[in-house]
Amino acid sequence: MFFTNRTMLSVFFLAPIFYALLIGFTYQSGKVENIPVIVVNHDNTPLSNQVIEMLQDSKALKILNYINEPANLKDETIKTEAAAVIVIPERFEAMMLQKKYPELNIYVNTSNVLTANFATKAIQQTLGTFSAGAEIKSLQKKGMNAEMAKSQFEPFKANYITLFNTTSNYLIFMWPAMMAVVLQQVILLAMAVTFSEEFKRESFLKDFAGKHKYAVVVMTIKCLPIWIFANFNILFFYLCSLYFKIPAPENVGNFFLLTAAFVIASTNLGVLVSILVPDALKATQILMVIASPAFIISGFTWPSFAMPEFIKNFTAIIPLTPYLEALKIMLVQKGSDFLTKKYLLHLLILGWVYFVLAWIALKIKIHFLFKKYHISQKIEQENLARVISSEE
Numbered sequence: 001m002f003f004t005n006r007t008m009l010s011v012f013f014l015a016p017i018f019y020a021l022l023i024g025f026t027y028q029s030g031k032v033e034n035i036p037v038i039v040v041n042h043d044n045t046p047l048s049n050q051v052i053e054m055l056q057d058s059k060a061l062k063i064l065n066y067i068n069e070p071a072n073l074k075d076e077t078i079k080t081e082a083a084a085v086i087v088i089p090e091r092f093e094a095m096m097l098q099k100k101y102p103e104l105n106i107y108v109n110t111s112n113v114l115t116a117n118f119a120t121k122a123i124q125q126t127l128g129t130f131s132a133g134a135e136i137k138s139l140q141k142k143g144m145n146a147e148m149a150k151s152q153f154e155p156f157k158a159n160y161i162t163l164f165n166t167t168s169n170y171l172i173f174m175w176p177a178m179m180a181v182v183l184q185q186v187i188l189l190a191m192a193v194t195f196s197e198e199f200k201r202e203s204f205l206k207d208f209a210g211k212h213k214y215a216v217v218v219m220t221i222k223c224l225p226i227w228i229f230a231n232f233n234i235l236f237f238y239l240c241s242l243y244f245k246i247p248a249p250e251n252v253g254n255f256f257l258l259t260a261a262f263v264i265a266s267t268n269l270g271v272l273v274s275i276l277v278p279d280a281l282k283a284t285q286i287l288m289v290i291a292s293p294a295f296i297i298s299g300f301t302w303p304s305f306a307m308p309e310f311i312k313n314f315t316a317i318i319p320l321t322p323y324l325e326a327l328k329i330m331l332v333q334k335g336s337d338f339l340t341k342k343y344l345l346h347l348l349i350l351g352w353v354y355f356v357l358a359w360i361a362l363k364i365k366i367h368f369l370f371k372k373y374h375i376s377q378k379i380e381q382e383n384l385a386r387v388i389s390s391e392e
Contacts, residue, residue, distance in 0.1 A: 012186050012226075016233045019182045020240045023175055028244060030169035034062040035119045038077065038085040040069045047093035054130055055086070060122035077109055083119035084108045164333045172246055176331050177324055179237045181295045184266045184320050186233070187226060188291050191270025192284040194222045195362070196277060215362040219355075223267050230263050249330040254337045258326050261347035265319035268354035275361045294320045300328065322346035 003009065039055065041048050044067060056063045069087070070076035077085055085107040089095075095102040106123060110116045165172055241248065249255040270287060277283040296302070297311055298321045304312055315321045326343035329335040 012190050012229065013232070015186055016179075016182050017236060020179060020237055023178045024171070024240055024244045027171040027174055030167065030171045031060075032115055032118045032170070033059050035060055035115055035122075036064055036080050036082045037061050037119055037123070038064045038066060038073075038080060038082045040066045040073075040085065040087045042069070042090045043088050043092035045093035047096055048088045051088065051127070051130055054126050055123070058122045058126055060118055061126075073107070077107070082109060083112070083115045084123060086123065171244060173332060175244065175246055176241070176327055177295070177300050180262070180320060180323055180327060183230065183233060183237075183263070184294065184323075185291050187230065187263065187266045188270045188287040189284060190226055191223075191267055192274055192287050193280040195271065195274040196280040196283045215359050215366060218366070219271060219358060219362060223271065226267050227263065234259060247331060247334075250334060251330070251337050254340060255330055258323065258330075258340060258344055258347065261344055261351060262319055262323040265347050265351035265354065268351050268358055269319060272354050272358040272361065275358055275365060290318060291320075294318045295324075297321075298324045300324045316346075317350065319347060319350055322350075 037055070039052055041052060052063060052065060055061055064080055064082065073085060076082075087105040087107075089102055089104070092102050092104075104127065106120075108116050108120055238248075269290075273287050274280075274283050277286060294315075297307065297315045298304075298318070299307070299315065304315065307315075322343040326340040329339050329343075
């Protein structure tokens with residue numbers, strides 16, 4: 001069935017290749033650069049122009065300089081796709097020299113939170129540097145030496161040290177997680193049709209005749225292709241990670257152990273639904289309802305402690321949730337192996353629970369299926385006997 005179903009083959013093998021390359025090339029730059037930012041310079045003096053020059057020096061920003069404010073600033077922001085608008089007021093330089101502390105208005109376009117955050121961070125760094133420099137220069141003009149001026153302006157020093165993903169590379173953060181999503185998705189899609197389709201075919205009774213008492217054997221036979229060919233997908237993901245320069249896990253054995261537990265848990269979930277739901281289309285729909293929001297509610301991007309309790313309980317039964325947490329520790333945070341043990345245990349429990357439930361469901365279903373089959377055979381034999389006796 002696995003090799004004769006073209007849809008299953010294309011989904012299981014082509015979808016991971018397509019998504020791995022698509023997502024990889026989408027986030028290949030890792031950082032968002034040249035973000036459009038509008039600067040309305042009402043002052044147009046050497047000091048205000050210096051502010052603009054410093055903003056232009058930032059690789060993250062692409063400055064769109066306006067002498068006159070557009071008639072409709074909101075429309076101009078939308079048209080230019082600007083992440084922020086900086087308005088330098090009139091008499092900016094004069095007020096700076098007179099120590100009147102002029103105010104710059106910065107309008108942040110938060111319709112896209114990601115670009116807004118990157119732009120805001122770059123603007124804050126640049127304007128903070130300019131402000132500090134101007135204050136120190138002012139103190140120096142009063143006769144204070146440079147070192148004294150710095151200490152006067154900065155009474156204490158704060159050192160910010162990034163611990164994980166120090167380059168803030170979005171590809172390193174997002175790509176491995178999305179590959180885990182794709183892997184779970186294709187496994188569930190493949191498993192959705194395994195038993196539901198088999199129960200529709202009379203060949204199921206012939207193929208598993210004599211083995212029907214051993215539900216574990218039947219389940220293993222149906223899962224074996226997925227377990228084997230999932231390795232090809234994982235291998236392809238690994239080759240892509242080399243191309244996109246994504247750091248490999250330090251303990252490869254631990255990574256493959258967690259991935260194997262994830263594949264088995266996802267497979268057993270698919271088996272359970274495929275056995276319980278006799279229609280392949282309905283089984284696929286149910287599994288997609290579970291899998292589609294899995295990444296959003298997994299806690300990988302939006303923290304789980306900010307979610308309602310019933311959503312956290314629901315995410316706990318999806319194999320992707322513990323696997324993504326372990327993946328973050330292994331690939332992004334480079335944490336110790338013992339930190340992933342609880343997630344491995346979580347996956348093993350899920351895999352075992354789904355296996356037991358699927359085994360019970362399959363035993364019951366096969367029992368009734370073969371009972372019905374034997375009854376129908378007996379009726380056919382009786383009818384045949386009646387026909388023969390009547391002819392005689």
